[in-house]
Amino acid sequence: MTSHAQRNLLHAYIDDELDLVRSMELEDHLAECADCAQQVESFRALRTAFATSQLRYTAGEQFRSRVMQAIEKAERPPVRERERRSLPWWNWVAAAACLLIAVGGLLLYSNNRRDETLAHELVADHVRSLMATHLTDVLTSDQHTVKPWFTGKLDFSPRVRDLSSDGFELVGGRLDYVDGHSAAAIVYSRRKHVINLFTWPAKSGDESPQATAQQGFNLIEWTQDGMYYCAVSDLNQQELREFVELVRR
Amino acid sequence: MEAGANSREKMARFDRLVLPHLDSAYNLARWMTRNPTDAEDIAQEALLRAFRFFEGFRGDDARVWLLAIVRNTYLTWIRRQSSQQNSTEFDEHLHTDLELSLTPEADVLRRATVEQVRSAIEALPPEYREVILMRELEQMSYKEIAAATESALGTVMSRLSRARSILRQLIANERRTEVKQP
Secondary structure, eight states: OOSOOOHHHHHHHHTTOSOHHHHHHHHHHHHHOHHHHHHHHHHHHHHHHHHTTOOOOOOOHHHHHHHHHHHHHHHSOOOOOOOOOOOOHHHHHHHHHHIIIIIHHHHHHHHHHHHHHHHHHHHHHHHHHHSGGGSOSEEOSOHHHHHHHHBTTBSSOOOOOOBGGGTBEEEEEEEEEETTEEEEEEEEEETTEEEEEEEEEOSSOOEEEEEEEETTEEEEEEEETTEEEEEEESSOHHHHHHHHHHHHO | OHHHHHHHHHHHHHHHHTGGGHHHHHHHHHHHHSSHHHHHHHHHHHHHHHHHTGGGOOSSOHHHHHHHHHHHHHHHHHHHHHHHHOOOSOOTHHHHTSOTTOOOOHHHHHTOOHHHHHHHHHHSOHHHHHHHIIIIISOOOHHHHHHHTTOOHHHHHHHHHHHHHHHHHHHHHHHHHHHHOO
């Protein structure tokens, strides 16, 4: 034997990844080469140390049920389909009559529920973003940095405005996944209050701002120029409205 | 309701194929992040992603598929982490001064304590740590590891070889210093 076995082959041998022929060739080599044989023994001993150390971590019961809950929540039917199809006017009349009389109430209820689910999701996203490391993917107060950052990561280009002269400081941007599609979250702050401005292409026409509250957070959503927006914050509603007006300008 | 039936079916399939590997997902996340809180965040995020993209799962090995998602979730997380804190996850210099050509005695390695093995693994660079975990703790084949880490077989082989050499040296060095200072 002139040379030692290739190091990678020794490991493949130890791991039973070699075919029969290669294995036998290597065993022949090991019989003659004390150095390689010692390597194999040493690496096998290392594996023994692993095997006897019980290194595997297992997930706790609490964690397991938390995951199950999160999955079940995600399983709920996709939210928000407020597209309006254009139909002949008599269809509208007929439909409107039917809806009003028969299922109007029910639809209103389910529509509300859908909006509530979305609001829920946005608040959850907002809260998650406040957990130390998740607030921004791109951290900057410069609108000309935030906007290009989104380009290429999204199939739309969100409008990013610098509102620092109005007391709303631009903190940065983040990619999010909301309501079954990617969303841009533009992050602002006002006296330590974080505002997440979520946006993605809208499926419906312009809608004026509507304020709601969810779990102690204020939300204002609207649709403008083909984009859906929702501002979420623990800021009071008055100031959040101011913010929205500035964004809409 | 068709949609309801479909979603129940999806849930049941996910239950049967993916959820049995929740421990594997957590274990990988736990070793990669080296702390339980981040591990839970990453494992949960990965399982949610897995559920979201479950329709796209065509393979036959759900564990490999899930671990690939955990790994990608971890990589995204670490990238975010380092861009914000400017911290480097791993210091390559730490290991360059190790004399890797030396072959530690098998006995020394066999007598290593759990703590020594554990801290040696934690000190490994992430790309070596993951292959070691998949091989030694998940008992995955080279082919499975290559699939889960989206790398070539040759890369898996050389990383595993390098990982074991570093581990061996770390453990042996520690044993030696232990003997020196009784």
